[in-house]
Amino acid sequence: MRFAHGEAPTWPEARKAEVEEIIARYPDSRSAVLPLLHLAQAARGWVAQEDLEAVGRILGLSTAYVDSTASFYAMYHGHPVGKYVITVCTNLSCHLAGAGKVLEALEKTLGIKPGETTRDGLITLEGTSECLAACDAGPVAQVNVEYFLRLTGAKAETLVEALRSGDTKALAGLAEHGEAAAEAVLSARVREVPAHV
Numbered sequence: 035m036r037f038a039h040g041e042a043p044t045w046p047e048a049r050k051a052e053v054e055e056i057i058a059r060y061p062d063s064r065s066a067v068l069p070l071l072h073l074a075q076a077a078r079g080w081v082a083q084e085d086l087e088a089v090g091r092i093l094g095l096s097t098a099y100v101d102s103t104a105s106f107y108a109m110y111h112g113h114p115v116g117k118y119v120i121t122v123c124t125n126l127s128c129h130l131a132g133a134g135k136v137l138e139a140l141e142k143t144l145g146i147k148p149g150e151t152t153r154d155g156l157i158t159l160e161g162t163s164e165c166l167a168a169c170d171a172g173p174v175a176q177v178n179v180e181y182f183l184r185l186t187g188a189k190a191e192t193l194v195e196a197l198r199s200g201d202t203k204a205l206a207g208l209a210e211h212g213e214a215a216a217e218a219v220l221s222a223r224v225r226e227v228p229a230h231v
């Protein structure tokens with residue numbers, strides 16, 4: 035099972051107005067699945083089985099349907115993760131462009147394997163075979179929801195250093211969306227989807 039169990043979610047009540055606003059946006063309730071999962075992830079930091087059930091209850095959909103939708107996207111984490119989640123695309127184009135070297139450099143610098151989190155809880159490393167839809171600019175990685183393109187092993191090390199030290203400038207130099215992305219990653223909005231994405 036990809037989504038672990040957790041406490042009962044508080045977001046359906048705590049963010050009721052937002053939930054209602056999201057539902058009102060779409061004529062088909064299924065379209066609200068992804069935005070509600072974003073709310074769930076923003077509240078807990080990851081998505082639990084109980085969040086899938088809550089989304090299903092709210093929208094009148096089966097948990098299995100919500101699960102199948104959530105499972106399709108690498109951006110939803112089914113277990114507790116660090117403040118920053120680095121997801122490296124290992125699909126064909128990125129693989130051919132050198133994603134293996136990027137992943138290797140990250141593993142070495144962080145001292146962890148994909149699926150693991152650093153001991154200080156700061157960074158989780160993930161590898162995904164799901165294409166991140168930026169194949170012409172590989173190797174590609176995401177830090178939370180921000181894109182980092184044309185990575186190399188050296189750039190990956192700089193990325194980690196920038197996250198560890200909170201260096202906005204260094205991070206902005208690597209991020210697809212520059213300073214806005216760097217600020218979004220380093221700020222408290224790390225798990226929200228910023229307006230520029």
Ligand code: FES
Pocket residue numbers: 123124125126127128129165166167168169172174
């Ligand atoms: S193969 Fe990596 S973004 Fe498409």
